[in-house]
Amino acid sequence: MSDVSFVRTEMLPEQAPPASEVGAIGWIRHNLFSGWFNSILTLISLYAIYYVLSGVLPWVFQSVWNANSLNECREIMMATWGSTHGHACWAVINDRWLQLLFGFYPSHLYWRPIVALLLLLVALAPVLYSDRVPTKMLIFSAIYPFLMVWLMWGGTIWGPISAALGFVVGWGVYTLVSKQLSGLFGIILGVLASVVWWLVISSYFASAMASIIPIGIEAVQSRQFGGFMLAILLGVVAIGVSLPIGIVLALGRQSDLLIVKYLCVGFIEFIRGVPLITLLFVASLLLNLFLPPGTNFDIILRVMIMMTLFSAAYMAEVIRGGLAALPRGQYEGADSLGLNYWQAQRLIIMPQALKISIPGIVSTFIGIFKDTTLVSIIGLFDVIGLASAIRADTAWNGIYWELFAFIAALFFVVCFSMSRYSMYLERKLQTGHR
């Protein structure tokens, strides 16, 4: 009997994996055709994509860019493709895009909102990318709000300067008093000094300075504001102001002081319980009733106030969520280090709570930016209001897809980049735990 046992002495060469398991084919098999149900889903999706693209692509690209009215557009379409169906008439955007962006802002002054927008990006840089931009740039961010008001509304430069001086006066009084007496007195007197400055002195100061050194640019009325510019203006103000107010409200709601707590709860729940549109009705119809007789201030300013209050209430709830998510030990640790309330909040609690609530904060930002379109209902000409006006125009009567696609694209770009930025920020601040 010969020995039939066989022992392999050398290893077999490694074989390439089967072609159906790797590469494009393997990926397709695993992700698209892994079973009969998945295959059906894939086929349905492919058909849906084909259906949508076959409608949209010719519509977008076989389109008319130069015409003065919808009828002219249709004539060109008939002449070129033999049908008016399935072709976009981008001529309306070509004709009106400046109006959609700037409203009725005087066309020779378009540079001002553009400069304000560019400076906004500069002012935001040290806030958004704190690790790459020098901290000294924050001084510019502090000046920016006054600069923006001056650029947008024009007029004399002394108005914004005297408003800014109110903060300087308050700060001066605070430092002076808190050295002499105590911090609490300093805060009270500082706030009082600012309020006195704004209510009593600032208008005289501004008019006096304006008559001595007249520096100014052409003034623009609020009713000339409109278009996407208005959405950005309202959005930036509401976002920028509501975050600090929201933090204060959230702290108030979490505090042990019963009366303060219930005032905050009442405010937050009231604002969150009513739709924004009713608050805008208040801005346009009632706010003047609530103020001393004879006061009549700008509709855009009134809308800004109501939108800020609205988003502050939502912000407060988001931040309260962040505060509640912090483990109790953080508060106790801060106490055991001997920090007082504000030190603990500033150094221990807020940095962590805000980090936890970034996604919520940004989605509140996106929400309030989208909600700026509601001002079209109380008669301001933002993009949607302008779109209705253009659709009512005899030249463009009957057009809607092109206009709304353009507007939707504007909002999509801004909101989508905000949500991407929040993801970047979450990744950057990720410390490995929580």
Next chain:
Amino acid sequence: MTTLTDPPKEQFRLSMLLYDTRYRSATIQVIALIGFMLLAAWIISNTIQNLEALGKPVEFGFFGESASYDINQRLLEYSSQDSHLRAAFIGLLNTLVVAVLGCITATIVGVLVGVLRLSNNWLVARIMTVYVEMFRNVPVLLWIVLAMAILIEGLPAPNAFRGDNPTATMDLFNSVAVTNRGVYIPEFLFSRSLGDIHLFGTSSIRFDVSLDLIAFLIVLGGSIFTMRKVSAWAAAKQEATGDRPKIWHIQLGILFVPMIILLAALGFHLGYPELKGFNFKGGTHMRNSLIALWLALSLYTAAFIAEIVRAGILAISKGQSEAAAALGLRPGRIMRLVILPQALRVIIPPMISNYLNLTKNSSLAIAVGYMDITGTLGGITMNQTGRELECVLLLMLVYLCISLSISAVMNWYNNRVKLVER
């Protein structure tokens, strides 16, 4: 031996109100309260002065006056001779109609999209992502106005259905007519109807309740009660013997047989819309404004609900389903007994707050002319009577009541399903 002596009694000084932490909180609260009351008093006195100057004292008498405007989409009978209060009530019902319809559709679409976004199928997951991002990043007002524009400009006029060679045809076996004046759907009719009962006489909130509907609901309730009894019996039997009896066919029978018998007894049939003259007659007419609002709100909210559902499912750790499988549960049972109860705890609260958002967003009806509470009370009534203060405050109060009752439901649910921690 030492004795404890009382610490020296401290004299109360005024500065302790500020520097002693025992008193400081009281000081701050008193200051806050006084500040708030001063602010409120200032606003109220300003308002009274301003209203006096305008010659419009606050009073609600205008609610009794005749509204003299028409509401074309309504649930209850209403004519332009009815009072403003009646108009507001009809508007409130319209708000609730669109809110309920929207919530149901948004939930169905949202859950579907949320689950599909987690699908293993790469293509389906991407398409759903596109849907979610597209709807979340564009204002809801734009969707509403766009939906209205599509319905008005893009759909055939009723006269396109006319003639021997109509350019448009009715859908779903000639029962639904989709026109640019609205959608006509079949209505429910009963040839042996039990009639109506009239509630609240001739007051502004009078409404008729169909006895057919009540009978239907009673039978449905009875069926559901019996079904629960049957499944309790099955569960008891499973506890006792270990075998779970098959009951699904019994359950279906209990649910449908009494219902069908009742409908047959009442002579149930559908009334189809028909083209007569220039327009469709018969059937239920849903106006474009209602459909645009409903579609836009539900598709918009569905994008948010999809994200909530996705997050809720992802929040349940894989160990849970593995542990359930290790206990020997079948996949369906794992889903129903282990995954869903935990996922729902995460999903329901944000879902309800989205329902709340949808209800509040339904106030945008005013942009497309749907007569909800904002369109009646905050729109035409306010413009006709010039009573801005009363109308806006009442409008806020109505929405606040709706919101607070939804939050109350949410808190009750939260407390019920709250994790009892060690």
